[in-house]
Amino acid sequence: MFSDDLENQTYKDEDLADLEYLDNRILLEELMKRFNQHQPYTYVGDSLVAVNPCMPLDIYTEELHDKYQNLHVRSSEPAHIFWVAAQVYRNLLTTGSSQCVVVGGDSGAGKTESTKYILHHLVRNGAASKATSSKGREPLTPDIVGKIEKVNPLLELFGNASTVLNENSSRFGKLVELEYDDQGTLTTARLECFVLEKFRVTSRNPVERNFHVFYALFAGLSEQRLTDLGLDLPAESYRILAPRDQTEGAFRSQEEEESYKARCAQLNSTLPDVGFSQDEIDSLFKCLAAILLITNVEFERWDPDHDETLVLDSEGELCLANAVDVLGLEDVDEFRNSLLQVNMEVKGERMVRQKTLRQARDGRDALARELYSVLFYGIIDKINLNLRQGTSHTSSSRNPCIRLLDISGFENVEGHNGFEQFVINSTNEKLHQFFLQHTFRKELKEYEHEGLPGVDVDFTDNDDIVHLIFSKPEGLIPLLEDEISTNGSDRGWVVKCGGRTNPSDNFTAIAAHTAFKLTHYAGQVEYTAEGFVTKNSDTLPHNLREVVLRSENTFITEYFSMGSDAAAALHRNGRASMRKASMSRRPGMPSAFAGKDRELAKRTGKLTGRFTDQYLKSLSGMMTKLHTATPVFVR
Numbered sequence: 343m344f345s346d347d348l349e350n351q352t353y354k355d356e357d358l359a360d361l362e363y364l365d366n367r368i369l370l371e372e373l374m375k376r377f378n379q380h381q382p383y384t385y386v387g388d389s390l391v392a393v394n395p396c397m398p399l400d401i402y403t404e405e406l407h408d409k410y411q412n413l414h415v416r417s418s419e420p421a422h423i424f425w426v427a428a429q430v431y432r433n434l435l436t437t438g439s440s441q442c443v444v445v446g447g448d449s450g451a452g453k454t455e456s457t458k459y460i461l462h463h464l465v466r467n468g469a470a471s472k473a474t475s476s477k478g479r480e481p482l483t484p485d486i487v488g489k490i491e492k493v494n495p496l497l498e499l500f501g502n503a504s505t506v507l508n509e510n511s512s513r514f515g516k517l518v519e520l521e522y523d524d525q526g527t528l529t530t531a532r533l534e535c536f537v538l539e540k541f542r543v544t545s546r547n548p549v550e551r552n553f554h555v556f557y558a559l560f561a562g563l564s565e566q567r568l569t570d571l572g573l574d575l576p577a578e579s580y581r582i583l584a585p586r587d588q589t590e591g592a593f594r595s596q597e598e599e600e601s602y603k604a605r606c607a608q609l610n611s612t613l614p615d616v617g618f619s620q621d622e623i624d625s626l627f628k629c630l631a632a633i634l635l636i637t638n639v640e641f642e643r644w645d646p647d648h649d650e651t652l653v654l655d656s657e658g659e660l661c662l663a664n665a666v667d668v669l670g671l672e673d674v675d676e677f678r679n680s681l682l683q684v685n686m687e688v689k690g691e692r693m694v695r696q697k698t699l700r701q702a703r704d705g706r707d708a709l710a711r712e713l714y715s716v717l718f719y720g721i722i723d724k725i726n727l728n729l730r731q732g733t734s735h736t737s738s739s740r741n742p743c744i745r746l747l748d749i750s751g752f753e754n755v756e757g758h759n760g761f762e763q764f765v766i767n768s769t770n771e772k773l774h775q776f777f778l779q780h781t782f783r784k785e786l787k788e789y790e791h792e793g794l795p796g797v798d799v800d801f802t803d804n805d806d807i808v809h810l811i812f813s814k815p816e817g818l819i820p821l822l823e824d825e826i827s828t829n830g831s832d833r834g835w836v837v838k839c840g841g842r843t844n845p846s847d848n849f850t851a852i853a854a855h856t857a858f859k860l861t862h863y864a865g866q867v868e869y870t871a872e873g874f875v876t877k878n879s880d881t882l883p884h885n886l887r888e889v890v891l892r893s894e895n896t897f898i899t900e901y902f903s904m905g906s907d908a909a910a911a912l913h914r915n916g917r918a919s920m921r922k923a924s925m926s927r928r929p930g931m932p933s934a935f936a937g938k939d940r941e942l943a944k945r946t947g948k949l950t951g952r953f954t955d956q957y958l959k960s961l962s963g964m965m966t967k968l969h970t971a972t973p974v975f976v977r
């Protein structure tokens with residue numbers, strides 16, 4: 343099975359770059375051989391290739407952490423992810439400049455697991471350094487290490503879901519920033535999260551699941567607690583948790599239910615440890631309940647034969663009443679009206695129009711998505727505040743740091759690639775370009791520098807596809823923004839993409855312009871264009887926002903008023919000003935103050951209502967951070 347090419351070649355130092363000749367086939371054969379020997383790691387030059395071992399391995403012990411931390415000659419031990427972590431930490435100390443580890447690969451490749459091992463090593467080193475630090479050093483918050491380690495399970499509950507490719511797939515991007523002093527002591531940590539796949543809350547590939555936390559709620563909370571939250575029905579009766587086969591329950595097995603029960607218990611014990619007050623914990627559960635209740639509201643015609651006017655069906659009325667209760671609102675009628683009606687101003691006159699069935703459903707689902715996004719980014723913000731507490735860190739302090747990046751992996755799900763996959767895969771293209779620039783181009787430059795121009799380093803760059811997706815004004819994303827601003831359609835956008843003045847072989851319109859193919863670095867993907875325009879311009883109807891703003895729920899008073907885009911940007915910039923503004927609004931005083939918050943968010947450019955706007959900003963912020971650090975790649 344293994345080729346002669348490889349058998350006739352030898353490599354030392356656990357580094358495939360030592361081979362005289364290396365191509366994809368040889369690489370794959372060697373990785374397979376090592377996988378069968380339970381050796382998931384292989385060096386290729388400065389990068390580490392990590393193959394998912396698909397089984398627990400006993401190679402992550404505390405002793406091995408120490409061994410690799412003290413290892414100075416890489417080749418004297420088997421290739422390991424701990425070497426990468428140890429090396430990055432050493433580089434930070436010796437150079438005094440920021441480092442980053444970029445973990446890339448397809449969905450299910452093991453990126454999140456790799457990131458966890460690296461993080462554990464880095465946090466451990468930072469704490470160990472403290473133990474040996476001399477007197478008078480800046481003190482490390484005693485529990486910062488414990489806090490960081492506790493954050494991951496929390497993030498996975500809210501940001502991960504079971505997909506066809508991975509039972510625990512990250513549906514968001516995550517950048518962890520660890521800041522150290524010049525002695526190598528960890529002084530603070532920060533989390534940034536990007537591009538949460540919020541559409542999963544209300545629609546998903548039928549064989550996939552919603553975010554883990556919803557299942558954990560039903561598996562782990564007592565019946566009484568669920569009733570208090572207005573959740574009287576079994577999990578599978580809530581629309582957003584219903585399995586494809588309606589005869590099945592929400593849990594696939596007893597074992598799965600038990601595992602969710604354990605995760606719920608962990609959630610309950612972790613939240614106070616990472617800084618959540620009891621009021622915030624209650625508010626968080628209430629928001630989750632509200633999402634389940636609101637999305638269970640269904641509409642019907644008042645008189646199917648003669649009247650288009652919509653009303654709520656009887657179960658919908660019950661859910662609405664419970665949602666009003668958990669959100670701490672007072673007026674059921676007002677909430678119902680905001681679901682059924684649109685308030686408009688025509689020539690200075692206020693008018694009320696009945697929504698169509700589609701508009702009513704869209705508004706309801708937009709509200710659920712907005713609530714979930716706000717909750718998610720609010721949680722990250724609270725975690726960051728808590729990580730910073732007691733440290734001397736300020737937003738302007740700039741010690742060198744180590745950044746760890748773990749984003750959703752490349753996806754190609756046959757027959758189900760839509761807007762979400764397009765966003766994930768486009769981000770992966772950018773990261774792949776960054777990887778190529780740093781490895782191959784850097785190598786070519788080094789050859790040139792050494793007076794060896796024209797050395798043959800054969801690689802295929804992905805500049806064309808990156809250009810095709812992002813370039814202004816004719817890239818796929820700018821054209822999509824154009825299409826939205828002219829109230830266009832999914833099909834209209836595909837037609838425009840096909841007619842770009844710079845046609846590209848990487849793009850092919852198919853199925854009468856209702857779908858298209860893109861040739862990515864990782865292979866060709868067929869996308870359905872349905873929903874690209876609506877998902878990108880997903881906005882919450884104003885009157886629904888206004889009604890929900892009357893809630894006294896902590897998460898809503900603190901984050902909802904500024905919108906999920908602003909909440910998402912909150913932990914990246916301008917927290918102080920945003921926070922001040924949102925605190926100036928007393929609960930129960932929504933309109934004027936909400937408007938003020940909104941204005942503030944607008945002025946700071948954070949509230950756009952257009953997904954790609956926020957996406958491009960966060961992507962550019964992420965790339966800037968990567969470019970200002972020395973990268974190491976785990977693939």
Ligand SMILES: Nc1ncnc2c1ncn2[C@@H]1O[C@H](COP(=O)(O)OP(=O)(O)OP(=O)(O)O)[C@@H](O)[C@H]1O
Pocket residue numbers: 382394395396397398399447448449450451452453454455456507508510511512513749750751752
């Ligand atoms: N080093 C490892 N040891 C044991 N199991 C692993 C390891 N790496 C990955 N796995 C297994 O593979 C699963 C998928 O890994 P992981 O969630 O890290 O993938 P991912 O690349 O982050 O995927 P996605 O992009 O979908 O989030 C894990 O839940 C775990 O069961």
